[in-house]
Structures are given as C-alpha cells and as structure tokens.
Amino acid sequence: MEREREHLIKPVLGRHYPAIAYGKGVFLYDDAGKKYLDASSGAVTASIGHGVQEIAEAMQEQAGKVSFVYRSQFTSEPAEQLAKKLSDLTPGGDYWSFFVNSGSEATETAMKIAIQHWQEQGRPSKHRIISRRMSYHGITLGALSMSGHVLRRRRFVPLLEDFPVVAPPYCYRCPLRQTPAACGLACADDLDAAVKRIGAEHIAAFIAEPIIGAAGGAVVPPDGYYEKIKAICERHEILFIADEVMTGIARTGEMFGMQHFGVEPDLIALGKGMSAGYTPMAAAMAKDHVMAPILQGSRSVMSGHTYSANPQSAAVSLAVLAYIDKHGLVQAAQNQGALLLERLRQLADRHVIIGDVRGEGLLTAIEFVADRQSKHPFPPELGVTNKIIDLAFQKGLLVYPAAGGVDGDGDAIIIAPPLTITDEELELLVGLLDETIREVTQELT
Ligand code: PLP
Numbered sequence: 207m208e209r210e211r212e213h214l215i216k217p218v219l220g221r222h223y224p225a226i227a228y229g230k231g232v233f234l235y236d237d238a239g240k241k242y243l244d245a246s247s248g249a250v251t252a253s254i255g256h257g258v259q260e261i262a263e264a265m266q267e268q269a270g271k272v273s274f275v276y277r278s279q280f281t282s283e284p285a286e287q288l289a290k291k292l293s294d295l296t297p298g299g300d301y302w303s304f305f306v307n308s309g310s311e312a313t314e315t316a317m318k319i320a321i322q323h324w325q326e327q328g329r330p331s332k333h334r335i336i337s338r339r340m341s342y343h344g345i346t347l348g349a350l351s352m353s354g355h356v357l358r359r360r361r362f363v364p365l366l367e368d369f370p371v372v373a374p375p376y377c378y379r380c381p382l383r384q385t386p387a388a389c390g391l392a393c394a395d396d397l398d399a400a401v402k403r404i405g406a407e408h409i410a411a412f413i414a415e416p417i418i419g420a421a422g423g424a425v426v427p428p429d430g431y432y433e434k435i436k437a438i439c440e441r442h443e444i445l446f447i448a449d450e451v452m453t454g455i456a457r458t459g460e461m462f463g464m465q466h467f468g469v470e471p472d473l474i475a476l477g478k479g480m481s482a483g484y485t486p487m488a489a490a491m492a493k494d495h496v497m498a499p500i501l502q503g504s505r506s507v508m509s510g511h512t513y514s515a516n517p518q519s520a521a522v523s524l525a526v527l528a529y530i531d532k533h534g535l536v537q538a539a540q541n542q543g544a545l546l547l548e549r550l551r552q553l554a555d556r557h558v559i560i561g562d563v564r565g566e567g568l569l570t571a572i573e574f575v576a577d578r579q580s581k582h583p584f585p586p587e588l589g590v591t592n593k594i595i596d597l598a599f600q601k602g603l604l605v606y607p608a609a610g611g612v613d614g615d616g617d618a619i620i621i622a623p624p625l626t627i628t629d630e631e632l633e634l635l636v637g638l639l640d641e642t643i644r645e646v647t648q649e650l651t
Contacts, residue, residue: 229256232624232631234604242599245623245635246606250419250452250569251483254529255624261484264525265518273518277510284520291527292491295461298470301491304507305515308488309451309477310344313413315490315509316473317348320411320445323496326503329407334367336400336412336444339381340374340612342421343413343449343475352413355421356614370404372396374418374612375427378562378573379581381612386428394434398442406442411473416463419452423571423608423618424564432467445472445496451488452569455479456530456625459540459567466566472496482526487519535625542627543567549636550621557643559590559650568625573610574617583616584650590617593646603638 216223224236232255234242247253254261268284275282289303304315317335324332337343339354350359351367354374359366373396377386384392401409412435418425439446448471453463457479464471473496477488500507513519530536547563547570554560554572561575574594576584584590591607594617598605610616623635 231255231257232627240602242602242604243623243631243635243638244604245598245621245639246604247622247624248483248604249478250457250606250620250622251478253455253457253479253625254482254526254533254535255626258484258529260529261482261522261525265484265522268518268521271517273516274513275517276512277515282515282517282520284517284524285515288520288524288527291524292476292489295527296470296474296491297462297465298493300494301474302494302497304490304492304509305520306488306490306511307486307513307516307519308344309449309475310346310349311511312451312475312477312488312490313343313352313447313449314346314348315507316447316449316475316492317352317411317413318509319490319492319496319500319507320447320473322504322508323445323492323499324410326499331407332410332443334369334404334409335447336370336372336397336404336409338374338414338418339371340376340418340422340425341371341413341415341449342419343415344451353421354613355609357609370400372400374422374425375431376418376422376425376612377428378425378564379611379616391428391431391434394431394438397435398438401438401442401444406444409442409444411445411447412439413447413449415449415451416453416467417458417566417569419569419608419620420606421609421614423573423610423620424566424569424622425571426564426566427467432464432469436469439472447471447473447475449475451475451477455482455527456536456539457567457622458569459536459543461536463566463569480526481519481523484526485519485522486513487516487523530625533626539567539625542623542625542629542632543570545629546570546621546623546632546636549632550639553636553640553643556640557647559584559643559647565621568622568627570621571608571618572621574619583611586615588650590646590650591619593649594619594642597646598638598642601638601642603635603642605639 481487610618
C-alpha cells in the first residue's frame with residue numbers, strides 16, 4: 207500500500223487504484239500515462255464526457271459570484287432556474303424540485319415527500335414503500351431499505367425497514383417462471399396482490415427504476431408494464447416514484463427513462479447525469495398534486511442538507527443541461543445506443559457465455575450465463591463479472607458491474623459510455639470488449 211494514500215478508504219482496502227491525472231471526452235488518463243476508454247461513464251454518470259471546458263467556465267463564473275448560500279436563509283438564481291428547467295423538460299411539467307447531493311438522498315427525499323403527502327391529509331398510516339426485488343435505490347439506510355440489491359443490503363439487514371418487495375419485470379429469467387407471450391404481465395399483478403395483502407391504507411408509494419440498472423443490468427420491462435403499474439397505483443391511491451437516478455437526463459435516448467413508456471410519475475428521483483459528474487447534484491421532483499397537501503398544510507418538506515440547492519452545483523447542472531441541448535445528446539444517445547446494441551448482439555453470435563444483450567439508448571448490458579439453453583448462471587464463486595471487469599480494466603476499458611438475475615444470482619455488465627461517443631470510439635470499445643470476453647471464455651471453458 208502506498209504510504210501517502212493510506213488514509214483514504216477505497217472500495218477494496220489494500221488494493222492498488224491508479225490515480226487519474228486528467229480526462230478528455232470518453233478517455234481518462236492515469237498518472238502513469240495509461241489511457242482508459244470510459245465505457246461506463248464511471249458509475250453511469252459522466253454522460254457528456256470528461257474535461258468539458260464550458261462546464262469548467264460555468265463553475266468558475268458562479269464561484270466568482272457566490273458558491274454557497276444556506277437554503278433556510280436564501281434562494282439563488284441558479285437553483286430557481288434549474289428547478290424550472292427540470293420541470294419544463296418533463297412531458298407534463300408541473301414538478302417541484304428539492305435539490306440534494308446524491309441519488310440516495312434523492313430517493314430518500316422522494317420517499318419522505320410521499321409519506322408527508324399522506325400525513326398532511328390525516329392519513330399517517332400510509333407510510334410504507336413497496337419496491338421490487340431486483341432494484342437499487344441507494345446506499346443510505348432509508349434508500350437501502352427500498353432496495354433489493356442483496357449484496358449491498360446483506361450486512362445491514364437488521365437495521366433496515368422491512369419494506370415489501372414485488373416481482374421485477376425481468377423477462378430473460380422470469381422470477382414467476384412465465385414466458386412474455388403468455389404471462390399477462392403477472393409481475394405487475396404481483397404489485398396488486400401485495401397491496402391487497404398489506405392494505406392500501408398502509409402504503410405511501412411504489413418505487414421503481416424505469417430500466418433496472420445496477421441490480422439487473424439495463425433490464426427493460428415489457429410493453430404495457432408501466433401502464434398497468436400506474437393503473438394499480440391509482441386504483442389503490444399509492445404514489446408512483448420513478449427512480450431516474452441512472453436513466454434520467456438523456457441516458458436512454460429520452461430526457462427521462464419513463465418517457466419510453468408514456469407514464470407520468472408522481473415523483474422522480476434524479477442524480478448522476480444531472481451534473482454529469484462535474485459536481486455532486488441530485489433532485490427529488492414532485493408533481494403539483496403531490497405537493498398540494500403540504501402547501502395547504504405545514505408548508506415545509508421536512509428534509510434538507512447543508513448543501514441542498516447549492517448555487518455552485520445548480521450552475522454546473524444548468525451548464526450540463528445546456529450542453530446536452532446544444533449538442534443534441536438525447537438524439538445521440540438514441541443513435542449511438544442503437545449502433546452499440548447492434549454491435550453487442552454481434553458479439554453474442556461469437557461468444558457462448560453471452561446469454562442476453564439488452565438496453566435502451568446508451569444504457570446497455572450483457573448478461574453472462576453458463577448455459578445458453580437453460581440460461582443457467584455461472585456459480586457465484588467463479589466471479590465471472592469481476593473477471594470481465596478486471597481484464598477489461600487491464601486492457602484500458604471501463605465497464606460497470608451489475609448483479610445479474612433476481613436476488614443477485616447472475617453475472618452482468620453495464621456498458622454506458624458518454625453520450626458524446628463517436629462511431630470510431632464505439633468500434634474501439636466493442637473491439638476491446640470482444641477481446642476481453644474471448645479471453646475470459648477461454649479461461650472458463
Ligand atoms: N438509484 C439508482 C437507480 C442508482 O443507480 C443509484 C446509484 O447507482 C442510486 C439510486 C444511488 O445514487 P448515489 O450513488 O448517487 O447515492
């Protein structure tokens with residue numbers, strides 16, 4: 207372990223992590239001069255690429271005016287503008303925004319607003335949140351309580367709220383052992399059954415990622431799923447929270463992932479792509495009708511952090527949104543996403559360990575299986591996902607691990623490069639991935 211770095215707690219203690227000296231576009235360069243193609247945008251975050259000067263300038267300009275004001279004392283022009291801009295970007299408008307610093311805080315704040323919405327109407331028993339078994343909504347205890355990610359929960363289960371979970375819309379290996387043609391969206395019916403079992407009078411909201419990210423690997427639900435979910439929520443007076451932390455802000459080829467399904471959520475959690483990694487920034491957004499009882503009641507959302515609505519971060523986020531607009535990155539995510547999916551499907555023709563290739567826009571994934579016919583996963587002790595990630599890393603390619611399979615019993619990687627990726631860079635990415643998968647397959651067979 208290097209002496210001077212010993213005080214920093216890194217993901218695996220004692221392991222060597224290269225230090226990045228700078229980044230440019232889709233590439234990162236470490237201080238030893240090694241170049242990495244960032245095919246995961248870090249943690250699906252750096253969506254406009256690295257080292258964009260406009261953002262640095264916006265940051266500097268705001269810092270020259272004021273970097274911090276406390277939200278209990280003041281508001282700021284960038285924060286006000288950002289809240290309006292985000293609302294305008296949704297198809298239906300009419301959203302309020304509560305700014306926080308991470309996706310975990312965004313989902314927790316959305317949860318709290320949902321609970322408060324019912325409290326303010328004299329219905330405090332509506333306080334439980336239903337989520338799906340295959341889900342990740344954040345690492346803090348409240349967000350983790352809503353998450354199904356087995357590995358990330360395991361150590362803290364006794365401290366977590368025992369929130370109910372329902373079947374995910376994971377058609378590749380359906381947890382309900384159905385086939386898409388004949389299932390009648392049984393996974394959505396599972397929500398209805400859970401609500402009836404628990405009692406709608408105890409449930410505040412249902413939370414779901416439009417396309418499942420870290421807990422499954424770009425799992426896109428079947429047609430009609432979200433319409434059915436929304437109808438069930440409305441029937442039982444349950445709010446629908448879309449966790450758009452990974453899917454939001456152009457990543458999937460729409461500004462919001464939920465636009466692919468034509469369903470309007472009552473609350474939205476945003477993070478990651480909202481500032482594209484240039485500063486910590488996230489938001490819980492709530493529709494007018496969700497806020498109405500609070501406006502007519504206590505007039506105060508009982509949450510907040512020292513850095514909430516930070517003007518510096520809001521200015522950065524506004525600059526990122528302007529950059530996305532100026533460079534047509536929603537369309538770019540659609541175009542390059544289609545090309546990437548096509549290339550990944552060609553890889554599947556060549557490599558037997560590829561079970562499934564899926565995704566939407568530039569949020570794509572590969573699931574690996576021991577046997578294509580039975581879709582049986584590899585034994586966990588083989589650590590196939592880590593083998594792929596580590597070998598790709600050695601080759602200078604960054605991909606992101608996902609817990610493939612319901613309850614984490616599978617192997618998957620997410621490929622989600624910056625939305626600015628060119629055709630040439632995309633071919634380089636696929637070439638490096640091809641090599642990586644070939645070598646790991648040789649090792650496994
Ligand atoms: N929600 C989703 C869908 C995520 O993918 C993540 C992070 O990966 C989070 C919430 C938590 O965000 P953060 O890591 O910024 O706290």
